[in-house]
Amino acid sequence: MAILTPRGEDFPRWYQDVLAKAELADNGPVRGTMVIRPYGYAIWERMQADVDARIKAAGAVNAYFPLLIPESYLRREAQHVEGFSPELAVVTHGGGKELEEPVVVRPTSETVIGEYMAKWTQSYRDLPLLLNQWANVVRWELRPRLFLRTSEFLWQEGHTAHVDEADAAAYARRIHLEVYLDFMTSVLAIPVFIGRKTAKERFAGATNTLTLEAMMGDGKALQMATSHELGQNFARAFDIGFLGADRAQHLAWTTSWGSSTRMVGGLIMAHGDDNGLRIPPRLAPTQVLVLPVKDDPALTERVSLLADGLRAAGLRCGVDARPGLSFGRRVTDAELKGIPVRVELGPRDLAAGAVTLARRDTSEKIVVPLDDVMTRVPTLLDEIQNAMYEAALATRDARTRDVTTVDEAIEAASEGFARLPWAAVGPGGETRLAQESLTVRCIQRPDGTIPDRDDEPDLVCLVARSY
Amino acid sequence: MAILTPRGEDFPRWYQDVLAKAELADNGPVRGTMVIRPYGYAIWERMQADVDARIKAAGAVNAYFPLLIPESYLRREAQHVEGFSPELAVVTHGGGKELEEPVVVRPTSETVIGEYMAKWTQSYRDLPLLLNQWANVVRWELRPRLFLRTSEFLWQEGHTAHVDEADAAAYARRIHLEVYLDFMTSVLAIPVFIGRKTAKERFAGATNTLTLEAMMGDGKALQMATSHELGQNFARAFDIGFLGADRAQHLAWTTSWGSSTRMVGGLIMAHGDDNGLRIPPRLAPTQVLVLPVKDDPALTERVSLLADGLRAAGLRCGVDARPGLSFGRRVTDAELKGIPVRVELGPRDLAAGAVTLARRDTSEKIVVPLDDVMTRVPTLLDEIQNAMYEAALATRDARTRDVTTVDEAIEAASEGFARLPWAAVGPGGETRLAQESLTVRCIQRPDGTIPDRDDEPDLVCLVARSY
Numbered sequence: 052m053a054i055l056t057p058r059g060e061d062f063p064r065w066y067q068d069v070l071a072k073a074e075l076a077d078n079g080p081v082r083g084t085m086v087i088r089p090y091g092y093a094i095w096e097r098m099q100a101d102v103d104a105r106i107k108a109a110g111a112v113n114a115y116f117p118l119l120i121p122e123s124y125l126r127r128e129a130q131h132v133e134g135f136s137p138e139l140a141v142v143t144h145g146g147g148k149e150l151e152e153p154v155v156v157r158p159t160s161e162t163v164i165g166e167y168m169a170k171w172t173q174s175y176r177d178l179p180l181l182l183n184q185w186a187n188v189v190r191w192e193l194r195p196r197l198f199l200r201t202s203e204f205l206w207q208e209g210h211t212a213h214v215d216e217a218d219a220a221a222y223a224r225r226i227h228l229e230v231y232l233d234f235m236t237s238v239l240a241i242p243v244f245i246g247r248k249t250a251k252e253r254f255a256g257a258t259n260t261l262t263l264e265a266m267m268g269d270g271k272a273l274q275m276a277t278s279h280e281l282g283q284n285f286a287r288a289f290d291i292g293f294l295g296a297d298r299a300q301h302l303a304w305t306t307s308w309g310s311s312t313r314m315v316g317g318l319i320m321a322h323g324d325d326n327g328l329r330i331p332p333r334l335a336p337t338q339v340l341v342l343p344v345k346d347d348p349a350l351t352e353r354v355s356l357l358a359d360g361l362r363a364a365g366l367r368c369g370v371d372a373r374p375g376l377s378f379g380r381r382v383t384d385a386e387l388k389g390i391p392v393r394v395e396l397g398p399r400d401l402a403a404g405a406v407t408l409a410r411r412d413t414s415e416k417i418v419v420p421l422d423d424v425m426t427r428v429p430t431l432l433d434e435i436q437n438a439m440y441e442a443a444l445a446t447r448d449a450r451t452r453d454v455t456t457v458d459e460a461i462e463a464a465s466e467g468f469a470r471l472p473w474a475a476v477g478p479g480g481e482t483r484l485a486q487e488s489l490t491v492r493c494i495q496r497p498d499g500t501i502p503d504r505d506d507e508p509d510l511v512c513l514v515a516r517s518y
Numbered sequence: 519m520a521i522l523t524p525r526g527e528d529f530p531r532w533y534q535d536v537l538a539k540a541e542l543a544d545n546g547p548v549r550g551t552m553v554i555r556p557y558g559y560a561i562w563e564r565m566q567a568d569v570d571a572r573i574k575a576a577g578a579v580n581a582y583f584p585l586l587i588p589e590s591y592l593r594r595e596a597q598h599v600e601g602f603s604p605e606l607a608v609v610t611h612g613g614g615k616e617l618e619e620p621v622v623v624r625p626t627s628e629t630v631i632g633e634y635m636a637k638w639t640q641s642y643r644d645l646p647l648l649l650n651q652w653a654n655v656v657r658w659e660l661r662p663r664l665f666l667r668t669s670e671f672l673w674q675e676g677h678t679a680h681v682d683e684a685d686a687a688a689y690a691r692r693i694h695l696e697v698y699l700d701f702m703t704s705v706l707a708i709p710v711f712i713g714r715k716t717a718k719e720r721f722a723g724a725t726n727t728l729t730l731e732a733m734m735g736d737g738k739a740l741q742m743a744t745s746h747e748l749g750q751n752f753a754r755a756f757d758i759g760f761l762g763a764d765r766a767q768h769l770a771w772t773t774s775w776g777s778s779t780r781m782v783g784g785l786i787m788a789h790g791d792d793n794g795l796r797i798p799p800r801l802a803p804t805q806v807l808v809l810p811v812k813d814d815p816a817l818t819e820r821v822s823l824l825a826d827g828l829r830a831a832g833l834r835c836g837v838d839a840r841p842g843l844s845f846g847r848r849v850t851d852a853e854l855k856g857i858p859v860r861v862e863l864g865p866r867d868l869a870a871g872a873v874t875l876a877r878r879d880t881s882e883k884i885v886v887p888l889d890d891v892m893t894r895v896p897t898l899l900d901e902i903q904n905a906m907y908e909a910a911l912a913t914r915d916a917r918t919r920d921v922t923t924v925d926e927a928i929e930a931a932s933e934g935f936a937r938l939p940w941a942a943v944g945p946g947g948e949t950r951l952a953q954e955s956l957t958v959r960c961i962q963r964p965d966g967t968i969p970d971r972d973d974e975p976d977l978v979c980l981v982a983r984s985y
Binding site: 077079080081084085086087088089092093095096112113114115116117118119120121124136137138139140141142143144145146147153154156163166167170176182186187189191192193202203205375 | 544546547548551552553554555556559560562563579580581582583584585586587588591603604605606607608609610611612613614620621623630633634637643649653654656658659660669670672842
């Protein structure tokens with residue numbers, strides 16, 4: 052009896068089943084909100100810690116801006132309020148009475164951060180100003196899906212101000228490559244297509260939006276993070292000016308960039324299989340789980356020693372010796388939770404001086420001498436990290452078809468991604484794709500790198516259905 | 519010209535000056551809200567990381583519950599809604615239209631966590647359930663003070679459910695001592711009085727509230743964190759029940775405990791002096807700052823080498839060689855920010871093969887051979903950590919007077935804390951103290967430990983004005 056709906060039978064239902072059975076998240080009491088359960092939150096915490104360290108290494112500093120924003124702030128950037136107003140949660144009462152001016156729960160902190168950037172930026176010496184914030188934001192969601200689209204989500208939003216366009220563009224690209232791209236590939240083990248969004252798909256108010264697009268298990272695309280160049284649009288609306296080295300007053304050039312709990316959804320859908328989650332070792336809250344095959348004092352003692360040794364070696368190691376739960380049930384649970392390696396120990400193993408290492412990614416089992424566990428497990432985790440990336444890349448490439456026309460792209464995108472010359476699409480092609488619920492996910496150079504402009508020669512684009 | 523209002527002249531104004539000049543926080547655009555600037559947030563991040571590690575070591579796991587809560591949830595626990603309703607921020611519009619049922623922005627997540635605890639708790643095997651959450655909460659504040667009382671603040675709230683009263687009480691006490699008390703004393707270097715709150719001062723719905731009370735620079739008390747035993751009151755309201763080992767249905771016993779960004783205010787007011795912040799080394803985002811006395815390539819090179827060496831030794835080390843800022847101005851800034859040790863290097867030092875180590879806590883300057891810096895600075899940081907605690911303890915003890923009557927306590931509390939027999943106060947005495955804007959901060963045993971009950975013999979209590 053399958054615990055999960057098979058992916059091939061009903062992918063959305065499989066996703067719901069994984070969320071429930073692996074105890075990742077629950078629906079909140081207010082429609083569209085989400086309770087992130089301890090195991091789901093442990094995954095998010097590990098993503099957050101890694102992304103945070105990368106952001107700091109790129110020179111940005113964390114700050115915290117208020118949840119509640121005067122409604123008038125959002126009106127300052129016309130394109131901004133247009134983009135957000137149907138999504139706003141509005142607070143009309145506070146402190147027991149009606150407020151004189153309603154305040155909104157931030158859908159992003161962009162406007163309030165802009166206000167303070169203007170205050171803190173006097174001279175070119177204050178630039179670049181590189182800020183980041185970890186926070187919750189609220190955007191009312193009528194068709195919620197846990198982790199992917201929820202009325203409240205957790206994210207980081209970076210906001211930076213620079214003396215000129217080149218510095219702003221270089222920083223947005225640096226964040227995109229050193230923080231997001233490297234995190235996705237080397238930690239999440241998820242291959243992503245990088246590139247520019249089309250003018251139609253750009254963030255409201257941005258002059259350029261960089262994206263990372265991953266393929267999910269059903270062939271659809273998920274935008275994993277985005278980085279925006281905002282030109283001087285935002286600085287103009289919020290009056291972020293500075294006295295230049297030339298003693299003249301200038302407007303700053305700004306960027307913004309973000310990633311969110313949506314990455315947890317991406318992790319589930321990119322790597323999950325019919326037995327549950329598969330978490331790459333560098334991310335996994337528990338990398339190794341030691342399981343005694345049955346309840347037996349000799350096994351229990353050996354299991355503790357093994358776990359202590361693995362922890363001392365710096366691995367995140369757990370033990371599942373829960374009484375009253377069969378070995379099979381505990382294995383099923385470890386598989387649901389996607390723990391990369393199980394160390395299984397039974398009485399016969401103990402007699403033979405051996406243990407069984409079970410890989411979650413391939414289901415392979417390897418019997419090794421007890422004495423070799425401490426050296427074998429760390430290398431196995433590295434092997435799994437690489438194998439998961441390679442497997443995801445092979446799957447994605449097998450489902451990405453090179454085509455030459457919009458019609459062919461529409462056909463190919465029923466099963467995955469279509470790649471075709473950007474010149475063959477253009478704004479007209481985008482309208483045609485939209486009728487089929489398809490979008491251009493990104494424009495890139497033929498070698499997969501990010502172009503500087505949309506009109507470079509020989510650009511290609513990726514077309515897909517998306518979350 | 520003093521940069522800050524002297525503490526002795528106007529303490530509240532000194533506090534505001536420190537917040538502004540050390541770039542810790544700003545008022546937010548909505549009254550009562552706060553912008554936590556990068557340096558203030560770096561302090562909070564270090565508090566958070568340390569407290570989080572302690573909470574995890576005590577066995578609790580992090581989760582995340584929604585910001586928006588149905589109004590009806592708060593009505594479920596009568597004492598709860600009474601305590602919070604004048605403080606609520608109410609969302610009446612979402613997604614572009616009026617909501618059928620208004621939702622509130624969480625003033626605490628207690629009710630929604632209770633709801634899910636009930637769902638997740640079936641059997642005694644599911645207990646204890648030990649949850650913690652890091653989040654923002656909103657309580658409308660009419661007389662805001664940054665970090666101390668703001669309409670939005672950041673905190674951690676722990677919520678646990680247990681099979682019996684003894685286990686709940688033991689866990690609340692464990693958190694209070696191992697997480698809060700040890701963090702305050704060994705990291706913040708702030709001595710605290712621990713004990714029970716009186717029935718009058720207890721958290722609404724709690725059967726017992728444990729507190730930690732610190733003395734600020736003006737002699738007033740600040741409650742640094744609290745831990746509550748909630749008996750079965752909360753479990754009854756939210757139906758947190760379980761099937762016992764005896765096959766009968768039981769109600770759980772719950773606890774809750776929290777600490778917040780208010781600790782940043784406590785840090786400022788407990789350690790700050792007329793030159794600014796003083797941050798204990800174990801907490802400080804920057805422990806050591808290396809400063810060249812003037813702009814000179816030979817100095818700059820040596821300063822970089824020193825800083826690299828100190829960082830390689832695991833210290834959090836910065837360099838301030840900003841051009842266009844005098845040495846004096848850079849020293850003033852380091853003092854404002856409370857950086858524990860400055861390593862100052864001038865041309866004469868360099869010629870003599872020496873550097874000057876300047877302590878922030880005592881203003882002492884120590885000239886040491888350049889070769890000794892790497893060994894001397896780490897031990898100096900340890901000395902400062904201990905000295906700051908001892909100095910704060912001596913100040914507090916000098917301002918804590920033992921008295922025997924409520925009248926004497928009223929007099930003594932004009933300058934600090936009064937300690938007197940709890941039997942001399944009682945509920946009648948509490949009313950009398952309230953008329954003088956004084957409260958019993960905590961009840962403790964004569965040896966300073968936490969009593970099990972309010973009616974133990976020989977208990978004493980601490981009386982003070984408070985934030």
